[in-house]
Amino acid sequence: MSERKIGTASGRACVLRGNDIDTDRIIPARYLMCVTFEGLGEFAFEDDRKEAKGNHALDDERFNGAKILVVESNFGCGSSREHAPQALMRHGFTAFIGVSFGEIFSGNCTANGLICARLSPEDVTKLMESVELDPTQEITVDVESKTVSSKAGTMKAEIPEGVRNQLLEGTWHATGVLLDASAQIEATARQLPYVNTFVEISD
Amino acid sequence: MAGKNLFNKVWDAHSVRELPNGQTQLFIGLHLIHEVTSPQAFEMLREMGLSVRFPSRTFATVDHIIPTDDQKRPFADPIAEEMMIHLENNCREAGIALFDTSSGRQGIVHVIGPELGLTQPGMTLACGDSHTSSHGAYGSIAFGIGTSQVRDVLATQTLAMGRLKVRKVDVAGKLGRGVYAKDVTLDIIRRTGAKGGVGFAYEYAGSVVESFSMEERLTLCNMSIEGGARVGYVNPDEITYNDLKGKAYAPSGAAFGRALSWWNNVKSDSDAEYDDIVEIQGSEIEPTVTWGINPGQAVGINQPIPRTSDLPDAERAGHQEAVAFMDVRTGEPIAGTKIDVAFIGSCTNSRISDLREAARIAQTGHVASHVRALVVPGSQAVQKQAELEGLPEIFQSAGFEWREPGCSMCLAMNTDRLKGREICASSSNRNFKGRQGSPTGRTLLMSPAMVAAAAIRGNVVDVREVI
Numbered sequence: 001m002s003e004r005k006i007g008t009a010s011g012r013a014c015v016l017r018g019n020d021i022d023t024d025r026i027i028p029a030r031y032l033m034c035v036t037f038e039g040l041g042e043f044a045f046e047d048d049r050k051e052a053k054g055n056h057a058l059d060d061e062r063f064n065g066a067k068i069l070v071v072e073s074n075f076g077c078g079s080s081r082e083h084a085p086q087a088l089m090r091h092g093f094t095a096f097i098g099v100s101f102g103e104i105f106s107g108n109c110t111a112n113g114l115i116c117a118r119l120s121p122e123d124v125t126k127l128m129e130s131v132e133l134d135p136t137q138e139i140t141v142d143v144e145s146k147t148v149s150s151k152a153g154t155m156k157a158e159i160p161e162g163v164r165n166q167l168l169e170g171t172w173h174a175t176g177v178l179l180d181a182s183a184q185i186e187a188t189a190r191q192l193p194y195v196n197t198f199v200e201i202s203d
Numbered sequence: 204m205a206g207k208n209l210f211n212k213v214w215d216a217h218s219v220r221e222l223p224n225g226q227t228q229l230f231i232g233l234h235l236i237h238e239v240t241s242p243q244a245f246e247m248l249r250e251m252g253l254s255v256r257f258p259s260r261t262f263a264t265v266d267h268i269i270p271t272d273d274q275k276r277p278f279a280d281p282i283a284e285e286m287m288i289h290l291e292n293n294c295r296e297a298g299i300a301l302f303d304t305s306s307g308r309q310g311i312v313h314v315i316g317p318e319l320g321l322t323q324p325g326m327t328l329a330c331g332d333s334h335t336s337s338h339g340a341y342g343s344i345a346f347g348i349g350t351s352q353v354r355d356v357l358a359t360q361t362l363a364m365g366r367l368k369v370r371k372v373d374v375a376g377k378l379g380r381g382v383y384a385k386d387v388t389l390d391i392i393r394r395t396g397a398k399g400g401v402g403f404a405y406e407y408a409g410s411v412v413e414s415f416s417m418e419e420r421l422t423l424c425n426m427s428i429e430g431g432a433r434v435g436y437v438n439p440d441e442i443t444y445n446d447l448k449g450k451a452y453a454p455s456g457a458a459f460g461r462a463l464s465w466w467n468n469v470k471s472d473s474d475a476e477y478d479d480i481v482e483i484q485g486s487e488i489e490p491t492v493t494w495g496i497n498p499g500q501a502v503g504i505n506q507p508i509p510r511t512s513d514l515p516d517a518e519r520a521g522h523q524e525a526v527a528f529m530d531v532r533t534g535e536p537i538a539g540t541k542i543d544v545a546f547i548g549s550c551t552n553s554r555i556s557d558l559r560e561a562a563r564i565a566q567t568g569h570v571a572s573h574v575r576a577l578v579v580p581g582s583q584a585v586q587k588q589a590e591l592e593g594l595p596e597i598f599q600s601a602g603f604e605w606r607e608p609g610c611s612m613c614l615a616m617n618t619d620r621l622k623g624r625e626i627c628a629s630s631s632n633r634n635f636k637g638r639q640g641s642p643t644g645r646t647l648l649m650s651p652a653m654v655a656a657a658a659i660r661g662n663v664v665d666v667r668e669v670i
């Protein structure tokens with residue numbers, strides 16, 4: 001079960017400022033009332049957008065059609081809801097660039113073939129300023145070389161080695177890889193006393 | 204050679220293999236599911252033509268969407284009913300045990316796992332909910348996971364995970380009167396920040412933690428994720444073992460004795476190494492309340508809310524946003540803030556000891572006339588025990604509503620929600636914008652005893668003045 005290999009993401013970017021933007025804000029809980037992820041795209045950041053009365057980055061015409069979301073630190077903290085990256089993906093984003101990301105959020109992104117690239121706080125500031133100055137420019141996130149390039153130059157990005165390999169090799173959809181170890185899974189289960197109601201404790 | 208900590212022992216025992224990408228394929232001993240994050244996972248399995256690999260290692264309950272006023276089927280909300288039907292069908296098809304309302308075992312997923320003895324020391328555990336860290340109270344390694352990972356566990360009983368670093372959080376000495384496990388966790392998050400624990404598993408230790416009951420340990424581990432740590436745990440001890448004895452899914456008879464030797468084996472060695480150590484004096488912890496929009500924005504009850512100008516540059520914008528949203532006055536204490544709603548419940552603080560403590564305070568007065576107060580037990584078992592002890596009567600005669608078990612106003616996926624700009628004193632775990640159902644609603648996190656006291660006074664008050 002090999003999936004699409006993901007080497008780069010490029011397109012126009014959208015600048016979303018703010019630290020600690022949690023997944024409750026990305027997709028409010030009422031949109032968790034669903035049995036499929038379809039149709040979540042239009043509800044991304046719904047409450048924040050209402051509160052901002054048209055002044056939210058996702059409603060900013062300059063950023064229309066953006067494929068890359070540039071954020072600050074701890075983006076996607078909080079709830080484990082995969083609805084959050086699903087909503088952003090269905091809104092059209094394929095990559096996130098920021099200072100740092102919530103751990104479960106970035107894991108969920110990888111599981112859906114979305115890139116989370118980390119830059120230094122200074123580089124994020126530079127990139128945000130550059131995009132705001134010229135929102136029409138194309139930004140490229142290169143997974144192979146771990147770089148982000150824009151009019152502000154080419155910046156060194158951080159993508160954990162394991163995640164980088166998963167994206168490049170198309171093994172980000174983990175199920176297939178995990179299934180490969182069928183016999184080893186059984187063997188591990190046999191070694192665990194509690195899986196065997198503590199009947200035979202080896203060693 | 205230095206000894207090993209529990210995290211690394213459990214990790215190694217469950218490691219199926221190292222994956223080419225450097226992650227570990229980790230066997231998951233116990234998988235818990237609920238109605239919100241599982242239907243899409245079952246759908247993905249179907250699309251891939253796969254079935255559930257170890258159905259006897261997954262257990263299901265319904266908690267997030269369930270109404271707490273009237274739980275008769277069909278549920279009043281047709282979407283909630285549809286989600287329930289999906290869960291029932293998925294469990295039936297796969298042969299997964301489902302604790303529904305007719306089982307007598309239904310409740311919030313992180314309350315029922317420990318209650319039924321499903322959660323045990325030395326296990327790996329996963330659930331599509333970030334507060335899965337709770338189960339670490341029993342000395343298990345418990346991860347909150349996303350829906351794609353729920354699919355992975357259903358299909359293979361394993362996860363691809365990167366090993367975490369381990370930080371020992373040592374809470375020494377003793378807690379003062381009126382200071383609870385909730386205050387300890389809020390204090391830790393206040394000190395380390397909402398992202399201070401990213402990349403770490405927390406091992407809670409020290410005399411305060413060792414003297415905690417299992418319910419207190421659950422509260423402590425529950426909020427690990429709010430400080431950024433994916434996992435939090437306490438080494439198992441006599442308190443853990445006594446708690447497990449006689450529970451429905453815990454080993455019994457001779458098996459219990461054999462289990463004990465495995466459980467004692469997985470404990471951290473006395474000379475275990477850690478990647479980091481944080482020490483906190485229990486006596487310095489005050490009743491703690493959040494004033495902002497992330498759990499790190501908290502203060503001791505009598506401490507002033509920090510001024511933006513006192514903070515490092517990087518934190519100022521977030522601080523200003525929180526001050527504006529919450530409409531609080533910096534430089535002044537949170538005590539005295541008028542509340543509109545009081546919520547006692549959630550996987551953090553809805554167990555019997557929480558309700559007993561809240562009832563003890565409820566007995567001292569009556570809910571203020573402008574306050575709407577809700578008590579939502581964490582499970583049917585808690586509800587039943589509370590009834591045996593006469594707690595519902597105490598709450599009701601003090602003006603609190605006594606509800607059926609569920610997540611309720613912790614995330615407001617049912618009809619229990621804030622309206623407009625209401626301020627809620629809440630025993631739950633998240634004070635994010637919009638968390639309690641109104642996009643502009645405001646949440647103040649605190650211990651259940653503090654919530655009960657605030658309900659009665661009508662404003663935030665130091666619980667030590669009441670007890």
Ligand code: SF4
Nearest residue numbers: 334549550610613614
């Ligand atoms: S009570 Fe709240 S935090 Fe706990 S499982 Fe339910 S929704 Fe999640």
